[in-house]
Every structure is written in C-alpha cells, then in structure tokens.
Amino acid sequence: MPETSITTPNVLTEVALKQRLETGSTLMIKCCQSPTRKASVWYGLWTMEAHHPDGSSQMLVTARSRLVGQISVREFKTVTGIVSFLKDCGFTKVTFPMIEGDFVSLPMNT
Numbered sequence: 001m002p003e004t005s006i007t008t009p010n011v012l013t014e015v016a017l018k019q020r021l022e023t024g025s026t027l028m029i030k031c032c033q034s035p036t037r038k039a040s041v042w043y044g045l046w047t048m049e050a051h052h053p054d055g056s057s058q059m060l061v062t063a064r065s066r067l068v069g070q071i072s073v074r075e076f077k078t079v080t081g082i083v084s085f086l087k088d089c090g091f092t093k094v095t096f097p098m099i100e101g102d103f104v105s106l107p108m109n110t
Helices: 012-020 079-089
Strands: 028-040 041-051 055-061 076-078 103-107
Touching: 012 028, 012 041, 012 055, 012 079, 028 079, 041 079, 076 079
Parallel strands: none
Antiparallel strands: 028 041, 028 103, 041 055, 041 076
C-alpha cells in the first residue's frame, strides 16, 4: 500500500498573520498588476505574504473559499483595500509597490 503524507499548506489567514506580525514577522506586499486610475480610485492587483524570523514564509489566503476544500490567495484589487487592511493589522505607516513585479517588506514597527 503506498504511503500518503498530508502536507500543511504554506499559507496563513488574516488572524494568523496578525499574530505572526506581533511576534516579529515582516509583511511583504507584491504588485502583481500595475495599478490604473479610474475616477478617484486606483485599481491593480497585490498579494501579501509573511516572512518569519526563522526564514520561512507563508502566503496570505482568504479565510473562506468559494469551493469547499480549496485555498484561495487573498488578492487586493484597490489601493483603499490595501490601506484598510494594513491599518487593521496595526500598521501606522503605509507603503506598497505600484509597478508590476515590485515588492516592499514592512516590519510591524513601520
């Protein structure tokens, strides 16, 4: 009989992210699609992951998925969404990339 192994996905939810940030992890924001402005709103695509002091990292995912058992990467599609999320995580200064492929790392004391 073949052996099966259950692997833990290298992901975390918003609640777990907040806990990890409080214990020294850094948040990396990646721009996946350069934003464009429509009226007074900037639309683009950003993802986030936590980089931990032990050298590991975890991608931020949604707490719920549309499909049972599926994991969905949390995507931010507006600048307002990024700012609101960072404020909710406890950041007092906000910075994020505006060019596709670029990224920025934010320690909690930023």
